[in-house]
Amino acid sequence: MITMWKLEAYTGGSWSMARAALIGTALGAGLFVSLSAARAQTITVWSGYPEMAPFYEHVADGLKASHPDLHVKVEAIDLREHEKRIALALTSDQAGATIIELSGSTAHRYLENDLLPAAPNDVSTFVNDPKNFDAFFANDASKDKIVYAVPLFRGQGSLYYNTEMFAKAGLTGPPKTMEEYNDYAKKLTQRDASGKPTVSGWSMRLSGGGQGIAEKFWTILFQYGGSVLEPAANGKWKANFANEAGRKTLKQYLDNVYISKNVTVDMPADAEAFERGQTAMFMRESWVIGDIASKAPTLKYATAPLPIGSIALPTNLYVKGNGKDAKAAWDFAMATNSPENLVWLLDKVGWLPNRSGVDYSAVTKGQPAFAAFVDYPKGYKFFTLPSIGPIDEVLTRLAAQLTAAYGNPAIAGNDAAIDAVLKTAADETNNILRRESLLAE
Amino acid sequence: MLQRKRWIFAMIAILPTLVIFACVRLYPIADTLRLSLHKWDILSKKKPFIGLANFSELLGDHLFQDALINTTIIAFGVLIITIPTALVVAALIFHRTRSRFASFYETSIFIPYVVSLVPAAMAWKWIFDARLGPLNFLLSNLGIAPQSWLFDPVLSVICVIILCSWQALGYAVLIYLVGFKSLPVSLFEAIKLDGASGPQSFWYLSIPMLKPITLYVSVVTLVSGFNVYAQAFVLASDSQGAPGRLVRVLVLDMLENSFRNYRVGYAASEAVVLLVIVLILTLIQFSLLREKGRP
Numbered sequence: 097m098i099t100m101w102k103l104e105a106y107t108g109g110s111w112s113m114a115r116a117a118l119i120g121t122a123l124g125a126g127l128f129v130s131l132s133a134a135r136a137q138t139i140t141v142w143s144g145y146p147e148m149a150p151f152y153e154h155v156a157d158g159l160k161a162s163h164p165d166l167h168v169k170v171e172a173i174d175l176r177e178h179e180k181r182i183a184l185a186l187t188s189d190q191a192g193a194t195i196i197e198l199s200g201s202t203a204h205r206y207l208e209n210d211l212l213p214a215a216p217n218d219v220s221t222f223v224n225d226p227k228n229f230d231a232f233f234a235n236d237a238s239k240d241k242i243v244y245a246v247p248l249f250r251g252q253g254s255l256y257y258n259t260e261m262f263a264k265a266g267l268t269g270p271p272k273t274m275e276e277y278n279d280y281a282k283k284l285t286q287r288d289a290s291g292k293p294t295v296s297g298w299s300m301r302l303s304g305g306g307q308g309i310a311e312k313f314w315t316i317l318f319q320y321g322g323s324v325l326e327p328a329a330n331g332k333w334k335a336n337f338a339n340e341a342g343r344k345t346l347k348q349y350l351d352n353v354y355i356s357k358n359v360t361v362d363m364p365a366d367a368e369a370f371e372r373g374q375t376a377m378f379m380r381e382s383w384v385i386g387d388i389a390s391k392a393p394t395l396k397y398a399t400a401p402l403p404i405g406s407i408a409l410p411t412n413l414y415v416k417g418n419g420k421d422a423k424a425a426w427d428f429a430m431a432t433n434s435p436e437n438l439v440w441l442l443d444k445v446g447w448l449p450n451r452s453g454v455d456y457s458a459v460t461k462g463q464p465a466f467a468a469f470v471d472y473p474k475g476y477k478f479f480t481l482p483s484i485g486p487i488d489e490v491l492t493r494l495a496a497q498l499t500a501a502y503g504n505p506a507i508a509g510n511d512a513a514i515d516a517v518l519k520t521a522a523d524e525t526n527n528i529l530r531r532e533s534l535l536a537e
Numbered sequence: 538m539l540q541r542k543r544w545i546f547a548m549i550a551i552l553p554t555l556v557i558f559a560c561v562r563l564y565p566i567a568d569t570l571r572l573s574l575h576k577w578d579i580l581s582k583k584k585p586f587i588g589l590a591n592f593s594e595l596l597g598d599h600l601f602q603d604a605l606i607n608t609t610i611i612a613f614g615v616l617i618i619t620i621p622t623a624l625v626v627a628a629l630i631f632h633r634t635r636s637r638f639a640s641f642y643e644t645s646i647f648i649p650y651v652v653s654l655v656p657a658a659m660a661w662k663w664i665f666d667a668r669l670g671p672l673n674f675l676l677s678n679l680g681i682a683p684q685s686w687l688f689d690p691v692l693s694v695i696c697v698i699i700l701c702s703w704q705a706l707g708y709a710v711l712i713y714l715v716g717f718k719s720l721p722v723s724l725f726e727a728i729k730l731d732g733a734s735g736p737q738s739f740w741y742l743s744i745p746m747l748k749p750i751t752l753y754v755s756v757v758t759l760v761s762g763f764n765v766y767a768q769a770f771v772l773a774s775d776s777q778g779a780p781g782r783l784v785r786v787l788v789l790d791m792l793e794n795s796f797r798n799y800r801v802g803y804a805a806s807e808a809v810v811l812l813v814i815v816l817i818l819t820l821i822q823f824s825l826l827r828e829k830g831r832p
Contacts, residue, residue: 180796183579205799209580303688303773304783362667362685485578489798496600499783503688 138167139417139425143197144178147383151441155432166424179488186211186416193417193425197248200236200410201481202488207239212414215243219426222433223247233450236410236480245412246429249447252478253315253406254468256370256384257377259396261295265376270400274319274344278351281358284376297358299365299375300349302502307491309498311407311481315379317345318479319404324494324525325482328536333482333529338515338522346501346514354508361503371395385465386446399468405477410450442466486532490525497521566812572805579801591806601807604790607694609814611769611786612762614698615705619758620751622702623709628739630710631717643714650707658771661700662687665772687773693784700768705761709754716750717743752826756819763815764788787811 141152149172156168173181182196186206196212206212215223220243223234229247237245257270265283281297288294301312314324322341325333337345352358359365359375367384369375371392379402388395413429415422431437438449443459448469460466481487497520507513529535573591577584595601630642649657664672665686673683686692720743728738744751766788773783783789787807794804 176797180792183796183799187580205578205580209582211580360685361688364668485799489800492793492797493600496785503690 136165136167137163137421137424138169139193139195139421139428140169140171141195141197141428142178142181143170143172144175145197145383145447146172146174147386147445148172148197148447151437151445152432154440154444155428155437158434158437159428159431163424163427166428168428182206193415193421195425195429196414196416197411198245198414199481200245200412201483203245203412203414204239204483204487205485206414207244208485212244212416213422215245215415216423216426219243219246219430222430227453228433228451230450230452232408232478232480233410236483237412239483245414246426246433247410247412247450248432249411249441250450251381251383251407251409251411252448252469253379253381253402255377255379255400255402256397256465257400258370258373258375259398261373261376270377270398271403273403274316274348278348278356278358280377281352282356285356285358291357293357293360293363295373296360296363296365296369296375297356297377298352299363299369299378300352300359302349302353302359302361302365303499307488307495309495310491311409312379313345313349313494313498314479315402315407316348317341318407318477319402320344321404323479325487325490326536327482330536331484331534332536333484333534334536335522335525335529338518342518342522343511343514346498346518347509347511349502350508350514353502354505370397382448382466382469383446385463386444388465389446389463397465399465401468401472401476405479406472408478408480410480411447484532484534486528486534490528493524493528494521497524569805569808569812572802573809575802577802578799579795580799584802587802591803592810594803595806595810600785601790604785604787604807605810607784608763608765608787608811610694611697611701611765611784612759614695615701615762615765616755616759618698618702619705619709620755623706623713623754624744624747624751626706627710627713627717628743631714632735643711646710647707649704650711654704654767655771657704658700658768661696661703662772665696693773696772697765697769697784697786700772701762701765704768705758709758712754713747713750716747720746748826752822755826756822759818759822760815763811766792 143149143152149170152168152170152172156166156170159166159168178197179202182198185194186196198206203212214220222228223237223243223246226234229237233247233250234243237243237247255270261284262268262270265280267280267283271277271280277298283297284295285293285297286295301309303309310324317323317337320341322339322345323336326336327333353360363369364372364374366378367380367387370378370384371388373395385399388397413432415425415429417425432441433449433451435451435454438451438454439456439459441447441449442456443463449456456466456470460470481491497517501507501514501517507517526535572584574586574588575584576587576590626646630639630646633639633642636642664670667673667683667685667687670686672686677683684692686696724742724746725738728742733741765786769784769786769789788811791804791807791811794800794807
C-alpha cells in the first residue's frame with residue numbers, strides 16, 4: 097500500500113501543490129455551499145390533501161421569478177394525520193416558516209391560544225375586500241374581525257351520477273327530492289340472480305374512520321331541515337338531530353341498506369366505487385371531478401345540486417413563522433390566490449376556489465360537471481361547521497354512534513328504535529357541549 | 538474497601554444507562570400519571586388540576602369501554618393462538634434441525650415479524666375483502682356463505698387477532714427455538730430409554746422445562762397485544778373506497794382523544810388504566826409461571 101508520505105516522496109514537490117489545490121477546492125466548495133445556503137430561503141407547506149401537492153408546486157414554480165432564492169417544500173399527507181402533526185407542531189417552536197392548510201373551524205382552537213399569528217396588513221386588506229371574498233369566507237379566515245389566513249378553497253357537495261346507468265334504468269335526470277333519491281336508488285341497483293346487489297343504486301357513507309361519516313349524515317339531515325348543531329344566543333349550541341329531520345335521515349340510510357337493499361355495508365363505496373362503475377350515484381365534493389379525469393376519463397357521468405343545499409367547508413392558509421421567512425410564506429399564500437393559479441387549481445385538482453371576481457369559465461365550460469358546484473339554483477342554502485373547540489369531538493363521537501346504527505338491522509323500519517339511537521347520540525353531543533360550557537340550556 | 542470501590546465502579550458504569558432509562562422511560566410514565574389528574578387541551582398553557590374526574594368520566598364513556606373490551610379480546614386472542622402454535626411449530630422445526638430445509642422453515646416463520654406492517658396489513662385487507670377477497674372465494678367453494686369480515690363487529694375483531702397472531706408468531710417461535718436448543722440432551726435420552734414417545738417427551742419434558750421461556754414470550758405477546766393500534770387502523774380506517782369497520786382499540790382511542798379531541802389529560806388517564814392492566818396481568822403471569830417454571 098502506498099501511503100501519502102511515500103507518494104509525496106515519489107512525486108516530490110508536485111504532491112504538495114496538488115494537496116494544496118485539493119484543500120483549496122474543498123474549502124471553496126464548502127464556502128460556496130455555505131453562501132448558497134445562507135442566501136436560499138426555505139418555506140414549508142403543510143397540506144392535508146395529497147392531491148393538492150401539484151398545485152403548491154405549481155405556485156412555487158410561478159414564484160421563482162420574483163423569489164429566485166425561495167425553496168418551497170411541500171408536505172401533503174392524509175387529513176387526519178395532518179391534523180395530528182399540527183396539534184403537535186404548533187405547540188412547540190420550529191425553525192423557518194410553515195404555511196398551514198386548515199379549515200376555519202379546526203383553526204379556531206389555535207387562534208384562541210394565540211398559536212397562529214395575525215396576517216400582515218396587506219393580506220388583511222386583500223381578504224377583507226368584498227371584491228375578492230364573500231363575507232362568509234373572510235369571516236371564516238378571521239377571529240374577532242382580525243384576519244389570520246388567506247382563504248383558498250372549499251369543500252362543497254353535489255350529486256354525482258352515472259348517466260349510462262341512469263339511461264339504462266329509464267331515468268332522464270337526477271333526483272330532485274330526498275324521496276326521489278330512494279326511488280332512483282331502487283331502480284338503479286343491479287342485482288344477481290339471488291337478488292343480492294352487485295352495483296349499489298346509491299353509495300352512502302356507512303363506514304370508515306373519522307368524522308366524514310357525521311359530515312355526510314349532516315348533509316342529508318340538512319335536506320330535511322335539520323342540523324347536527326343549532327346555534328343559540330351568546331355563542332351557545334345544542335344538538336338538533338333527535339327530531340323528525342333526524343329520524344327521516346337515519347331512516348333513509350337504514351331503508352336503503354336493510355329494507356330496499358340498494359346498498360350494503362360491505363359493498364365498495366365512495367369515489368373509487370363510482371369510478372369503477374360499482375355504484376350509480378353518490379354525494380361528494382368537487383375534487384372527484386379531477387379524480388375521475390385522471391383515473392376514469394371515459395366514465396359517463398354528470399353532477400347535480402342537492403335538493404336544498406350543501407355543506408361549504410372553507411380551507412384557509414395560515415402562516416407560522418417570523419421575520420423574512422414569514423414574509424416569504426405570506427407572499428406564497430397570496431400567490432396561491434392569483435387568478436392564474438386559482439384557474440389551475442380548479443382545472444387540474446378540482447377543489448373550488450373561494451375567491452370571487454376570477455373568470456373560471458374556461459374550466460367550467462370545458463368540464464360541465466362543475467356546473468352543479470357553481471351554477472346552483474336560486475335560494476340554494478349552505479351550512480358550515482361551527483368554529484367551536486369541541487366540533488371535531490362532537491362529529492367523531494357522532495360518527496361512532498352512526499356507524500353502529502348503520503350496522504344494526506334490528507332498528508331498520510322501527511321509528512321508536514331510531515328515535516332512541518338519535519336521543520342517545522344527541523345526549524352525548526349535548527354532554528360534550530356542557531363540559532365545554534357551550535351548551536344552550 | 539475493595540468491595541466499595543467495585544460498587545462505585547459498577548454504579549458509574551451503569552449510570553449512563555440509568556440516566557437514559559430515566560429520561561425515556563420513567564419520566565414519560567411519571568408525567569403521564571401527573572397529566573391524568575389534569576385537564577389539558579395540548580394547546581393551552583393552563584392545566585387545571587381536576588383530581589380523578591378524568592377517571593370517573595372514563596367509567597361512563599362507551600367508546601373507552603368498547604376500546605377496552607376489544608383490546609382485551611385481541612390481546613388474549615393473540616396470546617391464546619400464538620403461544621401453543623409457536624410451541625408446536627418450534628418443536629417441529631427443532632425436530633427437523635438436521636434437515637437441509639431447517640433454515641428455510643425458520644426464515645419462513647420469522648419473515649412476518651420483520652416485514653413492514655402497513656403493506657402486510659394491506660395484503661390481509663385484500664384477503665378479508667368481502668367481495669374480492671380470496672378468503673370468501675374459498676369459503677364459497679366450500680359452500681359457506683361469504684362474510685363481511687371487515688365490517689361485522691365480531692369478525693372485524695377476529696381479523697385483527699389473525700393479523701396480530703400472524704405477526705407475533707415468528708418472534709415467539711424464534712425464542713422457543715433458543716429454548717429448545719438450550720434443553721439438556723441427557724434428559725431427552727433418559728426419557729427415551731424409559732420408553733417415552735416423541736409427543737410424550739414434548740408434553741412431559743419440553744413444556745415444563747420451557748416454562749421460563751413461555752413466561753417471557755407470553756408477557757411480551759400480551760403486552761404487545763394490549764398495545765395494538767396500527768393493525769386495526771390499517772385494516773379498517775381511512776377506507777372510504779373499501780368498507781371497513783374501525784375496530785376501536787385503546788391506543789387508537791388515546792390518539793383520537795389527544796390529537797383530534799384535544800384532551801390530553803383524558804387520554805393520559807386511559808394510558809394509566811392500560812398501564813395498570815398490563816402490570817396486573819404481568820404480575821399474574823409471573824406468579825403463575827415463575828416459581829414452578831424454574832428448571
